[in-house]
Amino acid sequence: GENVEQHPSTLSVQEGDSAVIKCTYSDSASNYFPWYKQELGKRPQLIIDIRSNVGEKKDQRIAVTLNKTAKHFSLHITETQPEDSAVYFCAATSNNNDMRFGAGTRLTVKP
């Protein structure tokens, strides 16, 4: 089955700086890559996703890039704000209803 690795496990940045979280996956058939944000004690919420026919997607300060050849995808947050502090999860899946999640990255944005 799919195996997703996520790095780093913790990330601390200064407010206004950029943050980058990277994930690799093992199953070349995976074609959907969502990113979830989870605040302390809350449910995971989708912040952005990308499909395998697209190399990059951007939504305001958040962007995701996908390199299918290398089987890795990354989340980029620019101009970070304290409210971006949370745990971020990447995930990967093919059309088999078996979404595999990375172990998570705890992002801390220092004011």
Added chain:
Amino acid sequence: DAGITQSPRYKITETGRQVTLMCHQTWSHSYMFWYRQDLGHGLRLIYYSAAADITDKGEVSDGYVVSRSKTENFPLTLESATRSQTSVYFCASSAYRDSTDTQYFGPGTRLTVL
């Protein structure tokens, strides 16, 4: 987000007892999922259901049972709870025919097995 709910939100039980966690969604989503979340493991799929009366195992299904007699409900039962099943459990749902669509998560149930 209010369209998917879980109950109870917190549960403490003892080893060997049967426990049922409830999940209810009002969107008429065809797909529903159960995950457990443990520190260092992210979210792991326990079971999923493509429609009423259709269920299938996920990555960590041992010790769990599900049913789906109605589209809107997807209860998860721990037949004989063990301490290793102490976790936060999330239910999720999605609308389309495969999992390449947004999954919406419920608020979670924190289960402690003593």
